[in-house]
Amino acid sequence: MIENRKGLDLLTHVLLIAAVAVVAFPLYVTFVASTRTLDEVLTVPMPMTPGSHLLENYAQVLTGGSTRGAGAPVGRMMLNSLAMALMIAIGKIAISIIASFAIVYFRFPLRRTFFWMIFVTLMLPVEVRIIPTFKVVSDLSMLNSYVGLTLPLIASATATFLFRQFFMTVPDELTEAARIDGAGPMRFFFDVLLPLSATSVAALFVIQFIYGWNQYLWPLLITTDESMYTTVIGIKRMIVGGDALTEWPLVMATAMLAMLPPALVVLLMQKWFVKGLVDAEK
Amino acid sequence: MGQRVAFGSRWLPYVLVLPQIAVTLVFFFWPALQALWYSFQLQDPFGESTEFAGLTNFEALVHDGAYLASFQTTALFSVLVATLGIAISLGLAVLAHRVTRGTMVYRTLLIWPYAVAPAVAGVLWAFMFAPSIGVVSYVLRQLGVDWNWVLRGDQAMLLVVMAATWKQISYNFLFFLAGLQAIPRSLIEAAAIDGASPVRRFWTIVFPLLSPTTFFLLVVNIVYAFFDTFGVIDATTGGGPAQATNILVYKVYTDGVKSADLGGSSAQSVILMIIVIALTVVQFRFVERKVQYG
Numbered sequence: 001m002i003e004n005r006k007g008l009d010l011l012t013h014v015l016l017i018a019a020v021a022v023v024a025f026p027l028y029v030t031f032v033a034s035t036r037t038l039d040e041v042l043t044v045p046m047p048m049t050p051g052s053h054l055l056e057n058y059a060q061v062l063t064g065g066s067t068r069g070a071g072a073p074v075g076r077m078m079l080n081s082l083a084m085a086l087m088i089a090i091g092k093i094a095i096s097i098i099a100s101f102a103i104v105y106f107r108f109p110l111r112r113t114f115f116w117m118i119f120v121t122l123m124l125p126v127e128v129r130i131i132p133t134f135k136v137v138s139d140l141s142m143l144n145s146y147v148g149l150t151l152p153l154i155a156s157a158t159a160t161f162l163f164r165q166f167f168m169t170v171p172d173e174l175t176e177a178a179r180i181d182g183a184g185p186m187r188f189f190f191d192v193l194l195p196l197s198a199t200s201v202a203a204l205f206v207i208q209f210i211y212g213w214n215q216y217l218w219p220l221l222i223t224t225d226e227s228m229y230t231t232v233i234g235i236k237r238m239i240v241g242g243d244a245l246t247e248w249p250l251v252m253a254t255a256m257l258a259m260l261p262p263a264l265v266v267l268l269m270q271k272w273f274v275k276g277l278v279d280a281e282k
Numbered sequence: 283m284g285q286r287v288a289f290g291s292r293w294l295p296y297v298l299v300l301p302q303i304a305v306t307l308v309f310f311f312w313p314a315l316q317a318l319w320y321s322f323q324l325q326d327p328f329g330e331s332t333e334f335a336g337l338t339n340f341e342a343l344v345h346d347g348a349y350l351a352s353f354q355t356t357a358l359f360s361v362l363v364a365t366l367g368i369a370i371s372l373g374l375a376v377l378a379h380r381v382t383r384g385t386m387v388y389r390t391l392l393i394w395p396y397a398v399a400p401a402v403a404g405v406l407w408a409f410m411f412a413p414s415i416g417v418v419s420y421v422l423r424q425l426g427v428d429w430n431w432v433l434r435g436d437q438a439m440l441l442v443v444m445a446a447t448w449k450q451i452s453y454n455f456l457f458f459l460a461g462l463q464a465i466p467r468s469l470i471e472a473a474a475i476d477g478a479s480p481v482r483r484f485w486t487i488v489f490p491l492l493s494p495t496t497f498f499l500l501v502v503n504i505v506y507a508f509f510d511t512f513g514v515i516d517a518t519t520g521g522g523p524a525q526a527t528n529i530l531v532y533k534v535y536t537d538g539v540k541s542a543d544l545g546g547s548s549a550q551s552v553i554l555m556i557i558v559i560a561l562t563v564v565q566f567r568f569v570e571r572k573v574q575y576g
Contacts, residue, residue: 008480009381016377016384020391023451026406029417033409045420095301102298107288114299121310122562125509127531128554131538131547132313132320152309155302185289214399216513221539232399236517239405248409255402262397267390274456 027259034058034253041248057253066238066250072226074234074254080149081213081230082261087150088212089205096159097197101189103160104167105175122157127217134221144225153218159204162279166200167193203276206269210262231258314555320548332545339549348525349533349550356529359443360507367447367503368496371454376484378455379462389459396452401513407445408518431519435526438519442527445518446511454499461495462488501565508557530554 029048033041036051061074102108103115126133133152142148170193178188219230229237235258238251266273324335343349378388395403410418413430422429431437465488473483509531515521521528521536528536534554538547 012377012380013384016374016381016388019374019377020388023392023395023448026403026410026448029410030406042415044415046415046417048417095305098298099302102295105289106291106295106298108292108295111295114303117306117311118302121306124310124314124555124558127509127512128534128551128558129310129313129317130535131544131551132316133309134539135316136309136313151305155305155310160302179289185291185294188289210397214397214402214513216399216401216516217535220516232401232513235405236401239517248415251405252409255405258402259398262399263394266394266397270390270393273393274460277453277456278460 030252030255033248034256036249038247038249053249057249058257061250061253061257065234066247068238068240068245068247072229072234074231074257076227077229077231077234077254078257078261080146080228081232081258083146084149084215084219084230085209085212085261087146088153088215089208091150091154092156092159092208093201093204095154096156097163097194097201098189100160100163100167101193104164105185105188118155118157118160120157121155122161126153130217130221137222143222144228148222149219149228149230150212153212153215156208159208162200162204163197165279166197170196199272199275200279202269203272203279205276206265206273207276209265213262234258317548317551317555320544321552323545323548325544335545339545340553342546343549343553348528351525352528352530352533355439355525355527356508359439359446359511359527359529360504362439362443363446363450363507363511364500364503366443367450367454368499370447371451371499372458372492372496374451375455375458375462376488378459385459389456392455393452395449398449399513400446400449400511401517403445403449404442404514404517407441407448411441431523433523435523438523438527442511442514442518446507446514449514450503450506454503457495457499458492461492465491498565501561505558505561508554508561 032048032050033046034057035054036047037053040047040051062078063073063075065071065073099114099118103111137143137148137152140148142151174192175188178192183191213230214232215230216232216236219228219233220236223229223233226237231254235251235254238254239246320332321339322334322336323332324338325332374392378385378392381388398406410416411429411431413419413432419429429437431441469487469491470483473487478486508529511529512531512535515527515529515532516535519527521532530550531554534547534550537543537550541547
């Protein structure tokens with residue numbers, strides 16, 4: 001620091017700690033509610049210390065779901081969310097990396113056209129074209145299936161751009177050396193380019209996993225069968241309307257479970273997460 | 283656009299772009315064209331026949347008070363989310379950058395809300411602020427505030443703004459922190475030697491140097507408020523009370539899915555598409571300028 005003022009430093013820390021507390025407060029309330037009984041939660045004001053029903057509530061939602069709203073077990077929903085997040089993340093990365101490889105390393109007619117076709121997808125989030133996309137998926141009888149849940153979301157310009165950007169920084173000498181050694185394009189791709197892209201792949205994976213896990217509108221439309229619900233949809237379906245009717249401890253336990261996997265991914269892969277966010281916006 | 287060294291193959295590049303192009307065509311171009319097509323069609327109430335209606339759907343929207351109100355609601359909502367989110371995150375980033383020790387600890391403690399789904403964020407905030415049982419509502423009542431967002435539109439708006447902003451702070455914070463860390467220390471030191479106070483240094487040096495970041499975040503936050511907050515709205519207010527939080531993207535959904543008004547909803551989709559394209563163009567213009575900055 002340029003000035004060395006003890007008082008100012010202390011004030012900075014106090015403000016930051018207060019901010020961290022305010023940001024974490026909703027999480028704390030959720031956690032407390034998930035460890036108590038419905039009667040305790042409905043007491044006004046709700047007790048603000050964790051109760052003794054943690055295991056009971058979490059076991060109930062994981063294996064049985066709620067009794068008044070959606071009755072599907074959250075364990076099943078978490079598997080659906082995981083499948084959706086993984087398929088979207090891996091699918092996006094896979095189709096984008098080979099498409100950028102073609103666009104950067106080959107000269108062929110329509111190359112520019114393809115590039116622009118991918119580029120415009122950047123502009124239209126699924127929320128905007130929701131009803132016609134739903135019709136297409138329904139015509140292809142993909143409702144209530146993992147394919148219908150994930151395939152329409154894996155076209156991504158962001159990932160294609162990121163890989164294209166990265167491939168253009170790979171020195172030409174590497175490509176030449178590979179060609180002199182007699183490596184074909186796919187050999188070059190798997191043995192040289194893919195290992196070099198490892199950090200970009202990891203960074204994208206973190207961002208896309210969170211994107212996939214947190215999807216809401218699309219699974220809301222596509223899944224009508226309880227066994228296909230994702231965790232985020234499950235929470236919404238457990239809220240039956242009316243503050244006193246909803247089983248809040250179970251809803252809040254499900255909310256904790258819905259937040260845990262993506263939060264862990266962010267915190268454990270923090271370095272790649274930050275890189276992914278910053279790169280994705282270039 | 284590409285490398286100087288290229289591989290030669292007549293068929294391989296097509297095979298490689300095929301999956302991406304196929305997905306794009308089926309789930310992107312085809313639905314977008316359909317939206318455009320339906321927006322010019324009028325459907326009879328039973329959905330059995332449609333006829334070409336020109337701009338009728340768009341005209342109806344222009345004269346629809348509810349649609350115009352939704353435009354205003356969206357404008358208010360996105361301006362509030364963007365300005366609040368940017369101001370709070372900038373403040374936090376400046377504070378976290380100032381401390382000699384612990385910057386990374388604070389970063390870790392502030393970035394996790396990014397991982398929370400908008401719908402889950404909505405549920406969390408709706409629960410804390412639930413009129414009868416919410417813990418914050420209780421405190422508000424003790425303070426004499428008549429808090430009931432289920433009935434009062436302004437309070438409902440406040441609630442969705444808070445939930446949406448809370449989730450977005452992490453993102454803005456990371457970009458501001460990176461921006462602050464990129465400012466050369468020598469600049470700040472020189473100003474300090476010349477006797478500029480911390481506040482003066484912030485407004486005359488730091489803030490102008492952060493302006494590309496701020497502008498970029500402004501666009502990103504507006505896009506976020508326009509489209510990604512669907513889950514926040516649906517999990518809390520459902521557009522109510524009395525349309526007070528019925529933002530455009532939510533209206534497309536309710537009119538199209540719940541009221542099955544295909545033509546009207548498609549016309550709304552087309553208008554939203556135009557807005558997104560405009561925002562994207564603005565963003566890319568800016569990105570080009572940023573590249574020139576070096």
